[in-house]
Amino acid sequence: MTHKELIIIGGGPIGIACGLEAKKRGIDYLILEKGTLVNSLFNYPVNMQFFSSSEKLEIDDIPFISKEAKPKRNEALEYYRRIVTSNKLNIHLFEKVEEVKKQDQQFEVRSNKVTYRSDNLIVATGFYDLPNLLNVPGEDKPKVSHYYNDPHFYSMQKLAVIGASNSAVDAALECYRKGAEVTMIVRGPAIGERVKYWVKPDIENRIKEGSVKAYFDAEVVSIQDNTITIKQKGKMQEIENDYVLALTGYRPNFSFLQKMGVALSDDGKYYPQYNEETMETNISGLYLAGVICGGMDTHLWFIENSRIHAEMILEHICSKKKVNS
Template sequence: MEKKDFELIIIGGGPIGLACGLEAQKAGLDYVILEKGCLVNSLYNYPINMTFFSTSERLEIGNVPFVSNNAKPTRSEALEYYRRVAIHQKLQVNLFEEVTGIKSLPGENWQSYLVQTLKTEYTAKNIVIATGFYDIPFNMNVPGESLPKVTHYYKDPHFYAFQKVLVVGANNSSVDAALETWRKGSDVTMVIRGSEIGRRVKYWAKPDIENRIKEGSIKAFFNSEITEIRENEVDIKTPEGIITISNDYVIAMTGYQPDLDFLRKSGVSLAEDEIMKPTYSEETQETNLENVYLAGVICGGMDTHSLFIENSRVHAEKIIQHILLKKQY
């Protein structure tokens, strides 16, 4: 019979969720990691040819060395690394099991929780929510956005060979999509809300995309936005007026947002401003709910650019130390 009661349930099987599992295991806590997709699901959904901005040692978890061919590892190297960590450290991970809700189960001496998934129910004394932010794209909210030709996730440039491709956005994911599809023979147009390529674009890609735009190999409309998408055309609002271009596919790299609604429904308080930062202790990572902790990028609310793997790894140690401290009393 499958075990259903744990000292700790970790929601999210990304790098930070795995880091929490490693710390829990080292501390001798009875835990399980619940992940709604595959292992490190967000990284799996990154573009196939992606190279990280961070160096490999900054992506390490649990003091397990990450060796890559170059200083900055690729997506495939990261997937291999985290998979090997999970295998060799014998992490307890339940994959393809989405958590749908957390309910409080007040006890006499210790707050506990009911964790509901699409498959079953668990109980746990402690919860860590490490769900990242890559699952909900920002929509453009324009007619035609739901057409099959439109995607908010870019994977492999070969699919777009010899097609008319429109890329929305000016940051790393947009620049990668534009450059890679162009190099596979696509006729690429970029639509950019601002007046320039994003300042956070990887230093080796920024001059590349700027030179391709300057020479006319990749067309770009700055200070512009899409107003409508149709089967074979796209309307673009530019400073000179509405322009209609022929189009086969739209790659809308408009960014992603964390599932803050899940936190709200679980009882975690959010700031009443546009950032909606969750309430938690910077020292322990514990939220306003007793024994419920946050780890990773979810801590920043809508400010998804302030936390990364490299500066969130410490959350795991802080959380487990606090749980162990509570157990002494």
């Protein structure tokens, strides 16, 4: 059985940052990523532009040069790929961790390919894999997707976009401009306050002029083959519809943490328990890094304010190593 001082679960930007820090400190590490490199970023919409400027997406003080102040998806993929290849980071792609057990002060990490033993473990798995479901009849129909990629697909189609976050607004605008007949269905009274400041006026003006239809204070009741039924202020309405983009957000894999023994809050937010100075959880040797630290509040942690987790965690691992040597 292969033994490592440190296994990092997740090959996103923060997992990469942890690998870089481990390599600098001479720690025998391995990054395990269930998909492609920076899998979540790869699955972002093809035309997505980040809210953050390029320097805020940098890790380990490696410059990120982009054409515009706020980089796009393809530039971020290039940046993080270059970091991994140039630094020859030890990463296994398309290797999914299926089970983690702690035995005799070590972690047994079983993937779909190999079983490892590790002294320490970092979970940096993000949150993009599990969508917040609507839990309505018809949500499992082929016309419904919780992920948005390319607006061309929806050209000349009647498209319902559910949600009012950055992803929903971007999808609504791009699809409208590619010829889709877009209807937004929003649970709240207005477009979300955290929508990118240069995009928010655009969608509000398109709604005001009638180019994009919007139902506020509304919710989806059911989805049929050719229609979608919504409830707005107590009134039921049926809208002609070809496709549905349910962009209602995503959540971390809390069951994965619970199976490892990580304590979560019972207030519906599922905040994991960890030491804010070391990022170590209630399980000795098990650390959290990145957005997963925020529970359901996935807007609390992102690349620019969680890249420091790598240094905090590796500093603690190295300090324990000195004590035990």
